[in-house]
Amino acid sequence: MLVLSGITCVKNDKVLLKDISVQWEPGRLYVVMGPNGAGKSTLLKIAAGQLRPASGTVMYDGRLITDFSVKELAAIRGALSQQQELAFSLKVREVVLMGRYPHIRGKPTLTDERYCREAMELFGLENLSERDYLSLSGGEKQRVHFARVLAQIWERPPNSCRYLLLDEPLTFLDVYYQFRLMRQLKTLLQQQDLVIVVVLHDLHIAARFADNILLLHNGRMVAQGSREEVLTPAYIQQVYQLDSEDITAVIPVYHQPKSVSHS
Numbered sequence: 001m002l003v004l005s006g007i008t009c010v011k012n013d014k015v016l017l018k019d020i021s022v023q024w025e026p027g028r029l030y031v032v033m034g035p036n037g038a039g040k041s042t043l044l045k046i047a048a049g050q051l052r053p054a055s056g057t058v059m060y061d062g063r064l065i066t067d068f069s070v071k072e073l074a075a076i077r078g079a080l081s082q083q084q085e086l087a088f089s090l091k092v093r094e095v096v097l098m099g100r101y102p103h104i105r106g107k108p109t110l111t112d113e114r115y116c117r118e119a120m121e122l123f124g125l126e127n128l129s130e131r132d133y134l135s136l137s138g139g140e141k142q143r144v145h146f147a148r149v150l151a152q153i154w155e156r157p158p159n160s161c162r163y164l165l166l167d168e169p170l171t172f173l174d175v176y177y178q179f180r181l182m183r184q185l186k187t188l189l190q191q192q193d194l195v196i197v198v199v200l201h202d203l204h205i206a207a208r209f210a211d212n213i214l215l216l217h218n219g220r221m222v223a224q225g226s227r228e229e230v231l232t233p234a235y236i237q238q239v240y241q242l243d244s245e246d247i248t249a250v251i252p253v254y255h256q257p258k259s260v261s262h263s
């Protein structure tokens with residue numbers, strides 16, 4: 001379980017997050033939403049240990065994140081941030097193998113290579129494994145990075161959950177791969193030790209797949225709960241400032257006004 005308690009983050013006198021507390025458990029798909037600048041990436045970076053909060057604690061399996069070494073944390077937590085670029089040329093399979101670095105002592109083993117192959121298969125990358133990563137399309141690159149972070153946490157550690165933190169993973173994907181990824185995440189969650197948290201912008205995809213939504217605005221928590229509880233016209237209006245016509249276009253079907261039948 002991943003528990004964030006009383007997280008406040010301040011940079012250059014600006015409060016990016018104010019007193020956020022969340023608890024993310026295995027088996028459910030957790031989605032973080034909110035307008036641009038709401039603090040979603042900041043929260044995910046703090047959860048991943050890439051940024052230190054001004055106050056508050058982050059605990060993995062009941063243990064403070066500050067007690068983990070970088071390598072120890074990397075062995076159980078895969079994090080995908082918004083920008084993933086490589087400045088140099090590598091084959092696709094070499095990029096995926098980078099995910100195994102926290103586990104490798106010396107040279108990669110046959111097991112490391114097998115995990116990478118299996119992760120690549122999951123994202124339909126078998127035929128691209130020898131391609132130069134830099135020659136790939138945006139969506140193909142995104143899938144390579146999914147395979148990399150999944151290869152990183154492929155095997156179950158003996159006494160810990162595994163954690164997957166994905167910041168806007170759908171950005172470069174077409175609608176087929178968007179739905180495919182979301183379904184794959186749901187399937188992965190059947191492995192009982194996996195905790196998945198995803199930052200999303202798409203209200204319809206969140207409405208279809210999220211088990212729990214945290215809605216942020218100006219660094220504050222506006223709502224947290226089931227998709228029916230959080231994706232309401234009132235909350236959407238409050239944080240996204242849409243007019244009523246546009247709200248009707250974006251709110252999930254279960255909050256749409258009943259249509260009038262003409263018999």
Ligand SMILES: Nc1ncnc2c1ncn2[C@@H]1O[C@H](COP(=O)(O)OP(=O)(O)OP(=O)(O)O)[C@@H](O)[C@H]1O
Binds near residue numbers: 040041043
């Ligand atoms: N080092 C910093 N100094 C000052 N402000 C910062 C710093 N880092 C981030 N911010 C600001 O904090 C706010 C939250 O940023 P964050 O990236 O967490 O938002 P977000 O919800 O992920 O937004 P988006 O949907 O646009 O990706 C933004 O207004 C951003 O400009």
